[in-house]
Amino acid sequence: MKHLRAVNRKARRLEDVVGLQNQGPQQRPHIPMGCALAFSPGWEVDSAGGTAGLCQPVERDIYDCYVTCFWPAQVPDHLNNYPDWASKCASATKDWRNLDLVFP
């Protein structure tokens, strides 16, 4: 780097990491990611058409539809318009009240 001179350890580590990143992408096999491949039951209704008998509560969809891959469930679109929707809810058990409605 020409304009920034690293003067502590973390700065030197950043230089190393960025140096590696800038070597360009290596050819790797393409692995599609997402919920379709994850064994993550709990997305559907149970055999009686209700949600009570699912092996995971439907509220867990908030996690799967929001964090792992955005699926237009009843959660804000964090990829484009509400990137910080959950940024005040680092601990859901304590801070779930901070998950607010959004008005597009």
Add this chain to the structure above:
Amino acid sequence: MTAAGPAYRLGEFHRFDGGDRPFLYLVPAGAIFEIDDAVSAVLAELEAGECGHEELLARLSGHMPANDAEELLGELFDMRVIVAPDTVREPLEAPPADFPLQSLVMNLTNQCNLSCQYCYEFGEDKVATPEGKPKFMDFETAKASVQFLLAESTGRKAVHITFFGGETLMNFPLLKQVVTYANEQATAQGRTIDFSLTTNATLLTPAIIEFLSENRIGVTVSMDGPAELHDKLRVFANGQGSYSVIEPRVRALIEGHRTRPITARVTLTNGVTDVVRIFRHLKQDLGFHEVGFAPVTTSTNRLYAIGERGMDGVLEQFHVLADEYLQYALRGEMHGFSNVSDTIAELYQGVNKSHPCGAGLGLMGVGPSGDIAPCHRFVDSDTHSLGNIATGVDREKQSDFLTRGNINSKYDCHTCWARPLCAGGCHHEAFVRYGDTGHPNLHYCDWIRDWTDTCLRIYGAISAQNPEFLVKFAERKAL
């Protein structure tokens, strides 16, 4: 909105000067970079607000050729000095759930022969509930504690035990037994263990000093300065000050204990804020190697609490000692003002903390009853207990403590540039002030930012004028 290719805004950093050179402290990485005029020019352009890539290149064309400007922007973008306008803060990764223990603080007794009013263990803000529990730790509990430390510190070659109290030396016979036992156990596993203790120095004898020196036990003495300051609050039960009792003992300790540096730890209270005078006395008159200061932990309405104006005065005097520290450092000498060295050590590594300290993570406390606490300050408190040495750590309680204390859930801190080092501040202080160990210590934010900036300036100046000095800080405290 016009979509015209990439755009930039300023990333998250704190600018400072050191030794007449400009630096950036990058948040949240904790990285420090010295910058040149070209970087300053980009920052000046973006201070007015975000700007598109082409527009920025055009504005920089007066300063440098287009190719150079392109390269410069790439460099700044890679290091996140400048970022895309819609960048959001990324939460820090949580520490691994099986984080190995590094240090165990053993409260050998909860009894003390002094009655310092401000004591967090006995004072008005105490969290301890010692009723019905043992007052002195027995050897069985101590052995189990050593085993606990060795079992919970998988993968670490060297671990640490701190002896604490109450007054630690009121249970000196146990301390001796533990040192022998722990050394045997560690050696059998091909590991090492080292020791330190905190004491009020009233019970030091030549024999104890010899033992401490022979076994390389680090000693911190709680001491508040010259007699008239020290004796204000550090008193015996009858109200008599303890200075005259400890002064000859401290001198004998510093004279006789040559294997480890001896540290004084000063608690600043209302009326005991004459930092420079206290430092001179402890460092020059008594000969301590290091002297560290901390304002008393208290709820706001206590008589001994330092008001806001008092804290401003403290900070002014910290600056005087900090300037002196820099002069020493430029000559390659250690000054002895711990508050600067401790911060410089963290800046050198570039720490970026998920938690303000190791409590409940790499460090735990254990009380005379064998109850495990996040640290020595919570020992003997039923509310904060994390299990017992006999039954192991209560992982659910530990996880609750760590989730609360994590910087990710301290939302007030997310806009503060000093959070990589502070991470919201002491869990215990937060509990005393706000009733929640996970609450950020908002009462000292300005103070922390000012102090961090001061230490950054010193760091910058040293890195510009005497970088070899910083190598002293290369060894991490906890490895």
